[in-house]
Amino acid sequence: MNATDPAPSSLKVSAEQYADCCLVAVSGRVDHTNSDDFLKDLTAHAEKVARGGGMVIDLGKLDFITSAGLRALLLAQRAVTTGDGKLVVCGIGGVVREVFRISKFDALLNVAGSTNEAMAQISAEAAEAFSG
Amino acid sequence: MSIDVKFWGTRGSIPRPQSREQIEAQIEAVLNAATPADIANRESVRAFIASGANESLPTIYGGNTACVQVSEPSGPSLLIDFGSGAREYAAEVMRTTGPVAAEPYHVLMSHFHWDHIMGFPFFMPAYIPGNVIHIYSCHDNVEECFRRQHGAPSFPVPFDVLGAEINFHIIEPDTDLEINGYKVRAHELNHAGRAFGFRVERAGTVTVYASDAEHKPEMISDGYPYVDFIRGADVLIFDAQYSLAEATSVKEDWGHSSNVVGVELALMGDVRHLVFFHHEPLNNDERLDQIVREARRIEEIMRRERAPLEVSGAYDGLVLTLG
Numbered sequence: 001m002n003a004t005d006p007a008p009s010s011l012k013v014s015a016e017q018y019a020d021c022c023l024v025a026v027s028g029r030v031d032h033t034n035s036d037d038f039l040k041d042l043t044a045h046a047e048k049v050a051r052g053g054g055m056v057i058d059l060g061k062l063d064f065i066t067s068a069g070l071r072a073l074l075l076a077q078r079a080v081t082t083g084d085g086k087l088v089v090c091g092i093g094g095v096v097r098e099v100f101r102i103s104k105f106d107a108l109l110n111v112a113g114s115t116n117e118a119m120a121q122i123s124a125e126a127a128e129a130f131s132g
Numbered sequence: 133m134s135i136d137v138k139f140w141g142t143r144g145s146i147p148r149p150q151s152r153e154q155i156e157a158q159i160e161a162v163l164n165a166a167t168p169a170d171i172a173n174r175e176s177v178r179a180f181i182a183s184g185a186n187e188s189l190p191t192i193y194g195g196n197t198a199c200v201q202v203s204e205p206s207g208p209s210l211l212i213d214f215g216s217g218a219r220e221y222a223a224e225v226m227r228t229t230g231p232v233a234a235e236p237y238h239v240l241m242s243h244f245h246w247d248h249i250m251g252f253p254f255f256m257p258a259y260i261p262g263n264v265i266h267i268y269s270c271h272d273n274v275e276e277c278f279r280r281q282h283g284a285p286s287f288p289v290p291f292d293v294l295g296a297e298i299n300f301h302i303i304e305p306d307t308d309l310e311i312n313g314y315k316v317r318a319h320e321l322n323h324a325g326r327a328f329g330f331r332v333e334r335a336g337t338v339t340v341y342a343s344d345a346e347h348k349p350e351m352i353s354d355g356y357p358y359v360d361f362i363r364g365a366d367v368l369i370f371d372a373q374y375s376l377a378e379a380t381s382v383k384e385d386w387g388h389s390s391n392v393v394g395v396e397l398a399l400m401g402d403v404r405h406l407v408f409f410h411h412e413p414l415n416n417d418e419r420l421d422q423i424v425r426e427a428r429r430i431e432e433i434m435r436r437e438r439a440p441l442e443v444s445g446a447y448d449g450l451v452l453t454l455g
Binding site: 074 | 348352354376378426427429433
């Protein structure tokens with residue numbers, strides 16, 4: 001490892017179920033040092049999404065993301081949509097928003113302006129369960 | 133002692149000539165930015181254009197395909213790839229040194245996709261007896277590839293008519309070699325049909341030419357061999373033909389990378405200057421400038437404790453002086 005490389009990055013992924021939607025909250029940083037773990041976490045949750053259900057990934061507390069992290073989000077989307085589900089990303093801001101824009105991942109992933117909006121895109125039941 | 137890196141062709145896939153509409157738009161932009169004094173006479177016009185014409189023009193990237201020269205002023209030179217830019221290089225050589233070169237030509241070939249070899253039939257020195265050309269490649273079918281494109285039905289002049297002495301050398305990757313006074317190391321890149329990058333060192337400078345290559349995000353790790361290959365380079369010539377979204381979705385496995393990944397790898401490798409190359413022919417000058425600006429912003433975001441990385445886009449005619 002190069003002396004100028006940062007230490008392995010901190011990352012926390014948690015999930016809660018709201019009706020037919022799994023809401024995954026991500027905080028910290030995702031880069032090449034922990035993207036494999038990030039992908040494993042997302043994939044584990046994606047595989048539990050019921051047919052026709054959905055997954056919302058809230059990146060509101062994500063400080064930083066690299067190409068490896070973006071790829072993990074894309075693979076999670078593919079896993080969910082394979083089961084006729086839907087994946088929506090929300091909460092992107094700051095430098096994460098800039099990375100999404102520059103990489104053009106904002107056109108590749110379904111991005112909502114807020115968690116409420118994202119849940120509503122999954123289903124009315126999910127939105128109601130979240131806001132309730 | 134300094135080393136010059138001159139870009140004779142910077143496009144990928146296919147040459148992209150400027151259209152009439154583009155040229156007219158550029159003329160209109162310059163004239164709109166000029167004052168009457170700026171265009172009063174020939175001298176003032178030249179001075180106005182040389183000063184950047186009030187930043188009215190984007191970078192003019194040009195349309196020739198891959199061809200890069202690494203040279204020491206009044207010293208030895210290497211050429212990398214025979215894209216259509218090689219025709220311009222040959223014209224310059226014929227103009228400045230005459231039809232028969234005092235020294236042999238030494239050319240490194242990354243691979244044989246047509247954008248990297250299409251200039252050879254127009255490389256005039258190859259036709260002139262007295263010239264000597266050494267072509268180096270990690271592909272053992274290098275001679276076949278040159279002969280194949282030089283005969284019917286692709287080209288009306290058969291290879292055997294060429295008057296120069298042409299020598300093909302097969303080189304091993306990941307081995308330090310001396311070629312015409314330069315230390316050269318080749319390294320395999322992830323690209324259909326196998327492509328090889330070249331690390332070229334002389335006079336304390338390091339130039340890495342590493343096009344064409346698809347660096348998938350999952351390949352990027354602290355142990356990624358490519359990072360050692362580029363480590364400490366003064367200049368990294370990097371294929372950033374697609375956006376990251378394209379390269380990881382619809383254009384996955386097409387063999388090219390993005391500006392985002394270029395910045396990530398260059399920072400990991402402690403590169404000093406990242407230069408985008410092999411530009412997508414569909415991208416106009418404004419879009420290529422935007423790709424560079426956005427990469428500079430990605431560099432600011434991703435740099436952390438590292439030294440700043442310079443980021444540019446190569447254009448036909450660009451000369452970088454190292455050392």
